Amino acid sequence: MANSIWTTEEFTCPGCGMNYTATREEHSEAHSGSFKCSICSGEVHSWSGKHHFFGWQAVKTKPLVFGRRWAGVQW
Secondary structure, eight states: OEEEEEEEEEEEOTTTOOEEEEEEEEEEEEEEEEEEOTTTOOEEEEEEEEEEEEEEEEOOOOOOOOSOTTTTOOO
């Protein structure tokens, strides 16, 4: 049976650098599991203990922009 202690934690995939959040829920009994990256299928996080992670979501960030930063500047 779960109690009401929930926290949101952030994780980064060691394979491709994709960021995720998940909710950690404390339990009175031991649980184990793991989460794999939706991009590269690498293991982002595994757990074992009196807690469980759920609600995994990719963190939405602005895409990187490549190019010349000073394209409009006259030197």
